[in-house]
Amino acid sequence: MINGSCHCGTVTFQILEKPDSVVSCNCSICRKLNTVWAHSHRIKLALNAPEGSTHIYKWGDKDLEFHSCKTCGCTTHWMATDGSRYAVNCQLASETDMDGVRVRRFDGAQTWAFLD
Template sequence: MIEASCHCGAVRLQVAERPQRLTSCNCSICRRLGTLWAYYPRDQLTIVQGAGTTVPYIQGDRTLALHHCPTCGCVTHWEGLPAGDPARVAINARLIDPAEIDGVPVRRFDGADTWTYLD
């Protein structure tokens, strides 16, 4: 199991497998948040602690909801909405113990302009 936790520990997420890759996006929200995303099918994400307590932020095209801890403010994950891909989620890999994701390749995604990978 791979676990991600916000700074205060109020929100804990689990996935069964180490991510195959991580994504660094430069879109207007991701570059401000400094997130590093690990994508999973929705049924592979378990919210171990804090389910129903995270605060969603839905922006622009309303395709996803970014969730953060109401106590410490860490962005924990996003969930796809019906206007996007509701079967997909991503966890903020910055909340995973670095040893757990050591060596996982990071892809750079141009979400600000071309909507393509830059590598």
């Protein structure tokens, strides 16, 4: 299991089984946030984000909500607005827990394919 939390500890998550890989995306927002994602449709996750504890950012077609902790500012996760899937930011995971997990680069900016 891999544990993660924002800096102040308000939002926490667990990656229930150590994954082979997680995803670094170069789309317009992921590049600026410098996030690395574990996705709920690929990896078993648990997320604890208390109602009202996060700032929500949506843009464009507004199908994803990017959540940041209101207290410490860390980007913790994104959530599909229909609740069907989400991803947690592995930059907030324990560094030792993440040891040996490969980071795959995803070209979300152009080809929508992995670059490796």
